[in-house]
Amino acid sequence: MIVEPLVLHHARKTTLLGLREAFSALPPPPPALSFPEYIALPGDDRDAYDQARDDFLRLTLRVPTPEQDICARILAKLISSNPRRKNSRRGLMISAPMFYGKTELALLLSRSIEHAHAARNPDYADHGHVPVVWTEMTDHSTGKALLAQIVEFLAPTISLPQQITTDRLRKLAVDLLHTHRTKLLVIDEAHKLGGAEPSSIIKALQNESSATVVLVGIDLGGGKAFGSGDGLQVTMRCDTVALRKVDITTDEGSALWRRWVAIFDRNLPLCGHTPGTLTRNATALHNAAGGQLAVLAMIVERLVAAILDDPARRDELVTRERLFTVLDVLRHTTPVRHKDRTGRPRGSRVTDTRAWPIRPKWHRFESPRSYALRQCRAAGVPFDFVERGLTAPAQPYIYRVWGDEVAAAATVEAAAGRPSGHYQRLKRFAQPDPALTYPNGSCAACAQQGNMWSNSDTIARTGVCAIPANPCGQVPARPRSHNQPFPTTSLRRRSSAGSGVWSPRAASTPACTLERERWCATTRP
Template structure:
């Protein structure tokens, strides 16, 4: 019997919501034959399908070079920043849309949280918050950013209407220190604009030992950090840029094939025999335009389209089923491709 995954919080921008997101890693459900699946009572089939969906959305991932690079950089920064007294360094994760920036940041946040938990098993009861996560909205000010951090760490504390940015910054720094925060993730950082947010982030780097990770679209060339006062923040950060895979290079194509093969081996489908996805790695590269986030979306939609079909007689990955997903991609996203059914092949 499977226990349904209980998710009670909608947002990562609260402490309970973030910890739920960091710990929501359901295992792969038991492998069943299609005959065994059909023989299950209806309510148990529903739970099994939900478990498969949770595994696809929350757990099944592939390793990337950017993950390794970011993890190494972040580990060094978290170790060195508390020993610096000024000009502490941060991390920037930058890419266009549909490149998996937030997913990478979530992976790093999970690593920091879990590593802290290993060293300090009672950290939560002691009020320690190793990771703070905020998401900024369009044209957000520095004051709004600080308010979000305070609300994350002290949600029941009321802030005076006329509080100054300087006083709010002091409270923020004090809270980060009191809760022993190691990593402050600022997602959608491209929405920050003007010199005010940049000066606030610079002040946080000066006054708090927490490492700031900025996540957003084309940060180095955008309005927030590509010029003026924002450059002061950019120059204090190690940059990790996510790029699409070049299918014309041997190394790029080998990495892409490895990703496709990992997804192929781990699809939670009854009687699944890996092969069709892997044999179509080149076509998938073309359909996804070399972007891992789009590949992951294709695979997730493929599994969902099979599991959600009440009239299916099997759960095999066929070229027809794969093409139906790729064809729908052209109509539901900004991704454009010219893949036809004839471009796809079945597993050998």
């Protein structure tokens, strides 16, 4: 089997060749193989096959959206009517918070305009036609920088004088747009335009050029660039399409979300894939993605990548365990709040016999900074005091003080008066091994150590803890009730000013891991 790899030569869309390469980068799905057939391939062929699957998933696989249809209809009317207008030509605004797929939507629309022009004019490239011009703004971009990008896109070999005036640059840009028969001018990251000057330049482009302007950015109608003055006039001249989350509590939203999930489920480029798992967990995916299509696409990409990157896999089936493992890894960008089969939120216990099908809400990834922050909270010491002691003016962030995590953990343990290895033990309990099985009724940390009790109320009533050890590796001196407060370590700063060294006054540990988990659930940052 021969799979032709996709070769890309241009890294950005702000050049003519780079934009046309982005338009044509639509690799077809690779031929379907069973997992035994995939394993039988030579190593180089398997790598090429995996790359083809990844390219298809990231570049080609897309789902239709209502906003895409609305924008396509608006652009068709504007591109047809704007050349007949002599002033007040209209444009399109695509506005949404970050990570909603604004740029991807603009790229899809631009590709459709380019392909439609190519269908009517097969030799358009030879005749110098450039139907779409793509620009991208950076922080505090000016109108002059926008005009310079347009000129460099259409005439990359031109040499602009350093002292060229904005008026001269504007006339040059308008002439180039007319000469190359440009229909669509896309201004991505338009919210980064600052002040009234860029808005006046855009208004001038709308007045003097027949190209339809598409502004793509965050909160365009309410930002400083387009919320007042000339910017407000630009806003009034544009049709605004806002991208929003999908609400599955409505029939329309639920049907739309399940259709998106079903499209991804049917087209996953996995060997022996049987659709169904993603569709059955559409509600969990909505909770994880927050109703955002861009986050859903990222989850699907991470799921496929996690399966393909596992060298010990025996199949490529999408299982519930694999899916929820990916959701847990993405918690730092997509907060997940799972519920059990009764519909009640899960607490600090795992009530299933499967290996981590759903992680408790208290689960967080441990880091040297979060560890130091929790120790300070437990001791009642302001964290900023400790942070000043553990950092320096040259390295003001606690993340970057040390070259590796081991050195960071050792320093924080010494400052907090904890034994060596304390941080690593807590990290291991905060991030259990997903391959293990946790019995019904046991907390995650104690079950990982093979310990289990029947009912926490019995322990609280008797004050007896049957667990011989706890996550800190120490045995309590006497039985404690789970209703008693968590004993903490007090920290005292030395009298030498600026030394930044902390010493322990007293240290004790919780009676058992259930008490530790309850404390973590209320105090973790």
